[in-house]
Amino acid sequence: MILKALEISLVVAIAATAVAVISGTLVGWVLARRRFRGRELLDALFSLPLVLPPTVTGYYLLVVLGRNGLLGAPIRLAFGFTIPFTLLACIVAATVMALPFVVRAARVAFEEIDPRQRLAAASLGAATGRTFWRVEVPLARRGLAAGAALAFARALGEFGATLMLAGNIPGRTQTLPLALYEATITGEDAAALVMCAALTAVSIVLLLSVGRLGRGKL
Numbered sequence: 017m018i019l020k021a022l023e024i025s026l027v028v029a030i031a032a033t034a035v036a037v038i039s040g041t042l043v044g045w046v047l048a049r050r051r052f053r054g055r056e057l058l059d060a061l062f063s064l065p066l067v068l069p070p071t072v073t074g075y076y077l078l079v080v081l082g083r084n085g086l087l088g089a090p091i092r093l094a095f096g097f098t099i100p101f102t103l104l105a106c107i108v109a110a111t112v113m114a115l116p117f118v119v120r121a122a123r124v125a126f127e128e129i130d131p132r133q134r135l136a137a138a139s140l141g142a143a144t145g146r147t148f149w150r151v152e153v154p155l156a157r158r159g160l161a162a163g164a165a166l167a168f169a170r171a172l173g174e175f176g177a178t179l180m181l182a183g184n185i186p187g188r189t190q191t192l193p194l195a196l197y198e199a200t201i202t203g204e205d206a207a208a209l210v211m212c213a214a215l216t217a218v219s220i221v222l223l224l225s226v227g228r229l230g231r232g233k234l
Contacts, residue, residue: 018207020187021195022214024106025172028191032110032171036118037164044122044163045148062119065112065177074180077109081181105182106189110174114167121166125159126152162226169222173215 047059065073081088081099092098099105129152137147153160175193182189184198192211199208 017186017190017195017199018192018211021190021192021211024103024188024190025192028103028106028110028174028178029168029172031107032114032174033164033168035107035111036114036167036171037160040115040118040163040167041122041153041160044119044124045126045152047119047123048126059119059123063116066116070113070174070176071180073112074109074177077112077177077181081105081108100181101183101185101189103182103189106178106191109177109181110171113174113177114171117166117170118160118163121159121163122156125156125163128159129155165222165226169219172218 043062047055078085078100080086081091083089083092083098083100088099099108133151133155134147137151173193174191175197178189178191179194184190184194186195186198190198192215196208196211196215199205199211
């Protein structure tokens with residue numbers, strides 16, 4: 017049970033982090049570089065999973081992606097499958113919960129870049145996309161890496177939203193936190209302790225890595 021739950025957790029965390037890093041970096045860049053009406057509202061919307069109870073976020077995901085949801089129903093009718101209670105549901109829930117960490121880290125990292133460096137690239141004829149990849153991303157790499165590490169930790173430990181959208185199906189959607197919950201309520205204390213230790217160890221390593229990034233040692 018533990019090894020399968022760990023396998024699912026790692027698959028979900030890696031996939032969710034990849035999606036969160038790509039989309040969150042772009043969103044963070046837009047928030048840092050563009051001035052438009054509703055910018056702070058957009059930032060607040062992306063930050064909501066940080067302050068809402070995970071079960072509330074999970075319920076919203078069900079409303080949107082459920083069998084008869086706003087997007088779930090068209091997906092079911094067009095492609096013949098539903099998202100809830102699948103591995104994809106685990107990834108979606110983990111991505112939504114991890115995304116705010118990348119967005120906030122990316123926005124701060126891009127805002128801290130000296131504007132003169134971007135202007136220098138532009139004066140040499142570099143297009144916006146080229147400046148983004150060749151100048152801004154390398155300069156913001158420490159902040160982006162810190163956001164990615166925090167996103168991975170959040171995705172690995174996600175519980176509430178995953179339970180709401182994906183359920184707790186052993187071998188299919190049961191991640192390590194869900195397996196820990198089940199072991200606790202069934203009195204499997206030894207298994208619960210092992211899973212707690214594993215999640216704690218990963219969290220400590222990631223937090224130390226983020227700390228080193230913040231001090232510029234990596």
